[in-house]
Amino acid sequence: MLKIKDLHASIDDKEILKGINLEVKAGEVHAIMGPNGSGKSTLSAVIAGKEEFEVTQGSVELDGDDLDEVAPEERAHKGVFLSFQYPVEIPGVSVTNFIKTAINESRKARGLEEMPANEMLKMIREKSELLDIDRKFLSRSLNEGFSGGEKKRNEIFQMAMLEPKLAILDETDSGLDIDALRIVANGVNKLKSKDNAVIVITHYQRLLEYIVPDFVHVLHNGKIVKSGGKELALELEEKGYDWIKNEAVV
């Protein structure tokens, strides 16, 4: 599904990603871990198409299509979803209206009619129940005055509504208490299927107890320095990142 080959990306002439190779197949869950400043969020932003970052070398392919120069909205239409670490507040636009707009824009791009209102309503009901979201919450302005946990839950709600092929969860666990973490993880697990894939980006191992990865990659200084199974996350938790850093130097 996703093939990243020798990806180099920079911002303001400063190279952040220095040759990333990663392949994610349908049905897989990948975790990308690493210390602060290792390039985790940059990698997720580059996959989603943030224009501030310049890809200087290598490629990102989705289902065999090179995503170079593809606008973020077109990537979304192709099935890429990025859950933001810091979702943006949009006063005056309710969660429901926002998600309606997002869904219908994607449908328009695929040459489909707008989703009928009753179908939309049914879907909103199902997905909000899945994430234990109060219906009243949906009529509030998007992210405005939301707590950290509400923002993250709302991100996963949008993911559930948009049904992406590839979901990237950027630090979705930060700012969540253990109950909220469980609800969010539970939601992600229910949305997982053999046809879609998830990349979980996290600093801590905590989230991976709930969303169990098939592969764990350690990012350091813009490169994947170690890959392994889910046990790698536990090892990192135990030994800290210094161990990886030292090993990388050797």
Place this chain on the structure above:
Amino acid sequence: MDLKDKLISSFMAFESNVDIEHPVHDVRTEAMKNFEMKGFPSKKEEAWKYTSLKNLQKVDFSIFPKEENALEYKQVKKYFLHEVDTYKIVFIDGIYSSYLSETTHDGVDICLMSSALTKPMYKPVVDVYFNKVASKDESLTTLNTAFSREGAYIYIPKNKMPKKPVEIIHFATGNEASLMLQPRNLIIAEENSELQVIERHQSLTSNEVLTNSVTEIFAADSAIVDYYKIQNDSENASLIDNTYIDQKGKSNVSVHTFSFGGKLIRNNLNFYQNGEHIESTMKGVTILGNKQHVDHHTLVHHIEPNCESHQDYKGIYGENATGVFNGKIIVDKIAQKTNAFQQNNNILVSDKATINTKPQLEIFADDVKCSHGCTIGQLDEDALFYLQSRGIPQKEARALLMYAFANNVLESVRIPEVKARINKLIAKKLGVSLGFDL
């Protein structure tokens, strides 16, 4: 002949059509003297540094329309707030249209300035209020005072509230190649009364129109007045709006100004707080493009203790549009415990658009809370990316962000139909239809 000379000579013609024995005419004559002396303000004056009236003065404006004009309701329905029942005071080329209007004397007076200025029954009120809060030396205000004859007259007695909001609408038909209008409004809300007003100036053609309007509002103790100005006029229509508000204790007056179109708009909005526990609110949304120009000059004078004022102006300027915000707050020495807030945020969506923003605080009391802030920026790139990453195309994402930017100004709009109308105008101005009703 330039416009000033033309106005001076027109004053004599004007005098032959009004009762010069009426005491109001002394006020007019005095005002005319002031205008003769001062003339139009020039860019040399600090208050007019960024707004030039020079080109307008070269236009050969008709000062009095030659004939009465009629309009069919269906021609102009869209300019009314037709989703809700309202009282209407409608003028066509400066002349009252009884056909399009709906006035009342049922417990409240919602009628015409021309009646108020001529009929004996209104004289006691006119004597007390007319030209009492309007400036006696600001030249454009005095020009309007000199020619004051027609406009809206609203009197709400103690404890009363009209059954519906009042719309004051001025249409210019374009029958004159270029027309100057000088409406004069007098609005009095007595103790504990309530009033909602929507004002609009609309030119129906691309002919040149210049409106120099003066509105005096008096809010007595505990009165509540909400005033909405919809400025979405044609490309050759200019408006100089001079609004003066006198507030007494515990009164609450808000003015919302929505500036979406016109050639040149100058809003002089002046609040005087003559009592304690007063609330004054000034809010504005400006969305301009082309070569449009808007200049918001606000003044709040805190004269007594324990009062509040809130100002929040948002501007979105595209193409070659230019904007000015000048917010003056005066807090007198006696006006302790004043809370005065002022905010002006602007987004420039084109490299050629400009905004000049200036807070002006003169605080003489020591126990006050005053805050002000102004920002000029572009749209937040991170926010744009967030929306795009959800599949919303860049153009729609930009519109949505601009909508969100302007939105909090609408929160205080208390007439739902006005809010809905403004929402639609904003969406239309931003040139997109979103997937839902804003």
